[in-house]
Amino acid sequence: MHNLIIKNLTVEIENKKILKDFNIEINSGEIHAIMGPNGTGKSTLSKVIMGDPNYKIIKGDILFDGKSITELSVDERARLGIFLGMQMPLEIAGVTNADFLRTALNIKQGNSFSLMPFIKKLNETIEHLKMDKNMIHRGINQGFSGGERKKNEILQMYMLEPLMVVLDEIDSGLDVDSLKTVGKNVMDYYKKNKPGLLVITHYQRLLNYIKPDYVHIIIDGKIVKSGDFSLVKEIEKNGYENITKNDLYDEGKSKK
Amino acid sequence: MNRIKVVNDLPEIISSDDNIEITLLEKNELFSINSLRIKVKKNTSLEIEYYSLKETKLDIFIKVDEDVKFNLFEMREGNNTKVQYKFYLEENSETNVTKFYDVTSIKEMVIINLNGVNAKLNYNFKTISEAEEKYDMIVYHNYSNTVSNINNNGVNILEGNLIFNVSGFVLNNKKDCVLNQNNRIINLTDNKCQINPNLFIDENDVEANHSALIGRFSDEEMFYLKRLGIDEANALNLLIKGFLLNDISKKNQSKIIKIIDKYWR
Numbered sequence: 465m466h467n468l469i470i471k472n473l474t475v476e477i478e479n480k481k482i483l484k485d486f487n488i489e490i491n492s493g494e495i496h497a498i499m500g501p502n503g504t505g506k507s508t509l510s511k512v513i514m515g516d517p518n519y520k521i522i523k524g525d526i527l528f529d530g531k532s533i534t535e536l537s538v539d540e541r542a543r544l545g546i547f548l549g550m551q552m553p554l555e556i557a558g559v560t561n562a563d564f565l566r567t568a569l570n571i572k573q574g575n576s577f578s579l580m581p582f583i584k585k586l587n588e589t590i591e592h593l594k595m596d597k598n599m600i601h602r603g604i605n606q607g608f609s610g611g612e613r614k615k616n617e618i619l620q621m622y623m624l625e626p627l628m629v630v631l632d633e634i635d636s637g638l639d640v641d642s643l644k645t646v647g648k649n650v651m652d653y654y655k656k657n658k659p660g661l662l663v664i665t666h667y668q669r670l671l672n673y674i675k676p677d678y679v680h681i682i683i684d685g686k687i688v689k690s691g692d693f694s695l696v697k698e699i700e701k702n703g704y705e706n707i708t709k710n711d712l713y714d715e716g717k718s719k720k
Numbered sequence: 721m722n723r724i725k726v727v728n729d730l731p732e733i734i735s736s737d738d739n740i741e742i743t744l745l746e747k748n749e750l751f752s753i754n755s756l757r758i759k760v761k762k763n764t765s766l767e768i769e770y771y772s773l774k775e776t777k778l779d780i781f782i783k784v785d786e787d788v789k790f791n792l793f794e795m796r797e798g799n800n801t802k803v804q805y806k807f808y809l810e811e812n813s814e815t816n817v818t819k820f821y822d823v824t825s826i827k828e829m830v831i832i833n834l835n836g837v838n839a840k841l842n843y844n845f846k847t848i849s850e851a852e853e854k855y856d857m858i859v860y861h862n863y864s865n866t867v868s869n870i871n872n873n874g875v876n877i878l879e880g881n882l883i884f885n886v887s888g889f890v891l892n893n894k895k896d897c898v899l900n901q902n903n904r905i906i907n908l909t910d911n912k913c914q915i916n917p918n919l920f921i922d923e924n925d926v927e928a929n930h931s932a933l934i935g936r937f938s939d940e941e942m943f944y945l946k947r948l949g950i951d952e953a954n955a956l957n958l959l960i961k962g963f964l965l966n967d968i969s970k971k972n973q974s975k976i977i978k979i980i981d982k983y984w985r
Contacts, residue, residue, distance in 0.1 A: 514943075514947055516943055517939070518939065537946070537952075538943055538946040538947055539946040539947075539948075539949050539950055539951050539952070539955075542946065542947055542948055542949035542950075543949040547947075547948075548947055550944070550947075553944070554940055554941060554944040556941055556944065556945075556959070556962060557962060557963075557966045558961070558962025558963055558964070558965050558966030558967075559945075559958050559959060559961065559962030560962075563958060563961070563962075564945065564948070564950075564958065565948075567950055567954055567958055568948035568949055568950050571949055571950060571951065571954065572949050603962065603966065604944075620948060624948060624949070
């Protein structure tokens with residue numbers, strides 16, 4: 465059993481506060497969805513969890529299995545078992561996907577790393593994700609479509625077998641078929657490995673495949689409302705604006 | 721496959737076919753310069769292996785005939801070389817140049833003459849710079865519809881001091897020429913490096929692009945790799961290897977990897 469706890473986290477970049485007193489707890493086997501309009505801090509949250517040094521933590525803490533990770537580097541956090549599937553995966557020419565994954569697995573597994581099982585697993589996962597087999601010898605995301613890039617993120621997740629998975633808008637740029645493939649493969653991984661899963665998205669369509677246990681709405685850097693899957697339907701029906709208004713009204717009432 | 725091995729300033733023809741004429745001219749004793757003349761008559765490839773153990777000077781003239789496709793791959797190791805390349809690329813010819821250098825101290829001048837309509841040059845140069853290195857490159861678009869794609873990449877280390885001077889010329893009335901320059905230096909030292917990209921164009925109907933970048937790998941690139949648990953040193957190794965191997969054919973990569981592994985294993 466593993467858990468990620470974010471406590472009263474306030475984060476800024478270029479003197480602008482993005483996350484404000486943010487709180488969440490994610491345990492192994494739980495699926496959390498974070499939803500919210502553009503520019504409310506969703507992607508910041510994912511990068512801060514992973515340790516992007518461009519963001520400055522002003523206050524609060526991030527705990528993984530009870531220990532603070534805020535002083536750990538990006539790679540140290542990854543080696544603890546935290547994985548970030550990025551919204552906009554980078555293209556890195558010349559570094560092949562095979563070299564990239566082999567290096568990551570080699571570092572993770574150390575002496576127990578063996579090439580043949582690596583190749584076997586890689587080929588199987590590529591097939592499951594309905595990816596082009598030749599992509600593995602191409603530069604990272606070099607010449608990939610938006611959909612291929614997102615599938616590549618899921619491929620990385622499968623290869624690394626993380627304990628805590630953060631997927632930042634993994635549905636953007638996906639056509640209907642690719643969305644289904646990605647959604648199904650994320651759920652297959654979840655069912656087999658039971659990681660804690662944090663899915664950041666704008667839309668219900670991804671959550672039709674990845675069913676969250678908890679749904680949180682983030683506005684202006686903090687969670688303003690949490691609920692179950694019915695909250696997703698409410699957002700689809702009424703939009704974030706009405707949810708926010710109602711929430712602020714509720715908040716006002718509760719404070720009285 | 722045509723192959724030439726050069727040790728210091730002495731070229732030796734290892735193999736050649738009928739599609740190419742390779743001539744070693746008499747040494748200019750006054751300036752102590754050897755000259756190599758290469759005439760490419762039909763589609764073919766040439767590989768040059770260059771080892772220099774002492775101060776050497778060499779002039780290489782390459783003429784690619786009309787309608788001919790020519791691939792040149794050169795690997796150079798050693799020190800203290802002064803080399804001048806002159807290319808004469810005729811009508812409808814296509815020349816693909818790939819060069820990888822691991823030398824200490826070099827001055828090189830490359831002059832390219834696109835001497836016929838539709839002549840095209842793809843030039844892909846990589847170097848690991850650990851001392852004074854200066855590369856001057858001049859591309860003359862002497863005819864309409866000529867194309868030059870220039871890609872110069874260097875990794876600057878140790879006492880490295882790398883300079884790329886790249887100039888493209890298009891004369892008036894030489895229409896629809898395409899000039900692309902992409903120069904990047906990854907500077908892993910505090911030493912000064914320079915890129916001076918120049919486009920001298922006296923014609924309106926031209927497509928010209930240039931980029932020049934000196935610096936380290938971006939934070940975004942490092943984050944993307946580290947995100948999978950790859951530490952700083954290994955992430956840097958991966959990026960350097962990728963930078964130096966990008967656009968190099970599989971066939972030629974193994975020799976280059978051996979050199980890269982000397983520095984970043």
